[in-house]
Amino acid sequence: MNEIEKFKEKLKDKGYKLTTQRRVILDVIMENRDKHLSSEEIYDLVRLKYPEIGLATVYRTLQLFEELGIVYKLNFDDGRNRYELYHNENHQHHHLICLKCGAVIEMEGDLLENLEEAIEETKDFEIIDHNVKFFGYCSKCRSRYN
């Protein structure tokens, strides 16, 4: 079963309808796996394929997708919601954000496991998810110093 089929099932399961708008929005997100698009950026890209779409539909759909576990909402403190495709295999969301050029570098692997274990023990807190961001300077910005 490919990704589109899974998508259709997820919608059906919860009684949601499969609309052109939802499919187009998913397409745009899948075509930009490596990016962290904001709602408005997604709106702009979707309009290229489906100009009649309304902004509200994009916002609604992104919320729905998050609820369905299709996308993951990110917060880079730039005042807008950003989304990335949800990866089961790799549910760690570490991002390195360059303070100079704004580059966002993905971090694979879960180096946080030890930390989580320690928290669960010492703090008696059951961790469901985490959100980890590191701010600093990427290699380019460090070498250029511009």
Add this chain to the structure above:
Amino acid sequence: MNEIEKFKEKLKDKGYKLTTQRRVILDVIMENRDKHLSSEEIYDLVRLKYPEIGLATVYRTLQLFEELGIVYKLNFDDGRNRYELYHNENHQHHHLICLKCGAVIEMEGDLLENLEEAIEETKDFEIIDHNVKFFGYCSKCRSRYN
């Protein structure tokens, strides 16, 4: 040199003036060291001491305080900026946020040190600051299951 004196110097250093409004806002923040007040919450508390103050002044001042390293801006994804007094000694900002009751539990100590070292080496990324949030269930919410 006490905290108020340091505050006055920080302002003077950058050519900012010491106004009653700024002093009152600092007082409120210092009186609530343990909290993570939002801009509006700070506004409400400040008005008790200085009713003539304008909302814009509070917003402006909080921005200024962040710039001066007097406070630290937090983001708990609740759609508003929150601030806490900046602690030199303990510049780690780990927060455990309960998904049920919304409690925010502080985490002292920097269990992230190992992780940061690994990132700096493997990613060639110079870390200046980090923002770490763990979402889950606190002990109260786990025991009650309400």
Add this chain to the structure above:
DNA sequence: TAGTTTATGATATTCATTTTCAATTGTCAA
């Protein structure tokens, strides 16, 4: 295909935050 329900698009609205601007208040030099 009809009928029911959900979804959409346009628009208005909300809410936190920022901007504008005239009036006020610190600060520093004389």
Add this chain to the structure above:
DNA sequence: TTGACAATTGAAAATGAATATCATAAACTA
């Protein structure tokens, strides 16, 4: 201490992302 100048303030308007409203349109189900 005063005056002058720049910084600051308060009130109100403006912004910008996100949400709500509601009549119309499109999906799903029998």
